[in-house]
Amino acid sequence: MKLITKFVLIYIIVTVFVLGIGGVVSYHVIKGELDKELKWRFLDRVNRVTHLLEKGKRFEGKVRGSNHTNLEITALPNRVEPSVEVRDTLVWHHRLQQRETNLKMVAHRNVDGTSYRIATHGALVESDDITEAVIQILLWILGLQVVGAVGVGFIVSNRLFKPFRKTLKRIKDFTLQDKEPITAEETSVAEFDDLNKFVEEMTSKAVSDYKNLKEFAENASHELQTPLSIIKGKLELLTETDLSPEQYQFVEDSQRSVKKLSRLSESLALLTKIENHEFTETEEVNLSALINESTQAFDEFITLNGLTVKTDIKDDVSVQMHPVLADILWTNLFQNAIKHNVEEGNINISLNHQRLLISNTGDPLSSTPEELFRRFKKDNVEATSIGLGLAIIKRIVDQYDYTISYTYEEGWHTIQIDF
Structure with missing residues (x-):
């Protein structure tokens, strides 16, 4: 995953988290403000009624009109202390034919020695409506944030990170064989x-x-x-x-x-x-011809050791390698099969476009197979072996991203190279 993509994802995750918290806070703030505004409106309504009562106007029962909707004024037989009580209540909604949550204010006022009970109520903004509104707002904000983050991300990626990508490319292209270090270039970013x-x-x-x-x-x-x-x-x-x-x-x-x-x-x-990659040039090497010629060149040595060589080599099997490394690879493999064989032993060679396989008879290993390809690791401590042949083979194989494996089964040592 690219750095800028990771940055945008982290930014979006943080934004969603912050907006979630902001949504809860916004819900309670909006609901509180709406309830507070409704309470002030009811209190203003009560104060107006009180003022009219003080001016001599008389009301009794329910009062309906454009200015005093849902207002009920009742004269009390006994004197009571002035008070204001606010609570939620359920009121029948004729149009919806169901009970709706309302906010109700009941106030007691004394006018000219008479106590009055003034009650008024009004519909609250439902929690579902507030939640829906808050969610819509947050989704719009989130959408704009995502668009902005992606847009800024592309701008940052294309412009701000351009020197970084350039440096990265120069590092990828850097080779010791050029014998030239990467020179520092000035950018507009200190890092x-x-x-x-x-x-x-x-x-x-x-x-x-x-x-x-x-x-x-x-x-x-x-x-x-x-x-x-x-x-x-x-x-x-x-x-x-x-x-x-x-x-x-x-x-x-x-x-x-x-x-x-x-x-x-x-x-x-x-x-x-x-290991220093001095053999960088590659060309098409006919491995079939190379193996056939090498096998013929070792005829006398094979006969001297009483060995039998069987081959199954497909024609015109070619690989992209440095010709010197291809020759070293095969020569070391073949010499290894001859050197570590038994008297009147056998060598089998198989080659196709997918793999090279060479097997030879021999005694079982006294060490672990994993150590065979390490430097100076040899199963036979005889004086003529220097312990570098398979290490060289392994290094050549790794240079061309081939895979090499070793097995021992029923008296046969087998080395396989998959191209």
């Missing part, structure tokens, strides 16, 4: 200026850290290769000298360690490049 300055500082630091890390990784990888090459050469010279069987074994172990270290350096450098 947006603060945001832009923070984004500029953050991206500047990110670019600087990326450059330093990339330079370190490249330099470390490059500088490591030189001494490793020297060590390899020296060890090869040692093998040509007159060595005892024990010394020869030491040299051979050292050569294996150097090769492993060299592969580790190259794999870490590759993993760093993948």
Whole structure:
């Protein structure tokens, strides 16, 4: 939900709540004012009658007319104290043929030694009528408020939040490969200026850290290769000298360690490049052709290990990937299936437009499957494995939003990649 939509919804909810309270208050205020006005009108009527009695005019019983509607004047045999009493009463309404609630005022007045009872009444404005009027008014106000809120919301969204949306787009488009931080732009809102300055500082630091890390990784990888090459050469010279069987074994172990270290350096450098999104270009890679060619290239190695490879590869299965990453992905998968197989084992390869599936025979895992795709996690602690092959595969798969899964069933390890 967009920020402006949330703001409008909150505004409408608060408005409805406030109008609800305002409606109750308005009802009681209007009703009170109407009752008070009716009481003042009745009291004025009583005062006028009293004035006429004092002038000598005499009334008896009910008095009807344009000026004294619903007026009843009665002379009392006994003297009483002046008083005014107001109460609700029910009066028969001839037109509606039903009893209606009325407000009745009964006053006692003394004129020339005679006490009079002056009674008058009038129809009250019914509660239902007041409620209906208040609801209509509130609905009109609410409608205008909603229209105003939506209108203001669009204006605010289109104008006030324009710099924010622009900054957000620049953040989305920002990549470390461009090596350019997002520069702060001045706006008319202080908070947006603060945001832009923070984004500029953050991206500047990110670019600087990326450059330093990339330079370190490249330099470390490059500088490591030189001494490793020297060590390899020296060890090869040692093998040509007159060595005892024990010394020869030491040299051979050292050569294996150097090769492993060299592969580790190259794999870490590759993993760093993948994580830094240095392989951004994509093109249509024919995965069917790539797998067929790779399988043929490993024929000697497969034969040497006594393995049987069965394939079910659909023709012209293509994916949008960087060609180097596609080759690395498949090579690591295939080498993993060969390396972690058993003697005279089997490898099954299946490829269609939806998924790539590779299975190999092998011993059950001694660790949990979730750890297989983590760096330096390996089920077999043999010296030739560096524990980065599946981590590299996982990183490539994640870069292209594919999904990868592992299962083990009845002696078969299976890795499946869904495109």
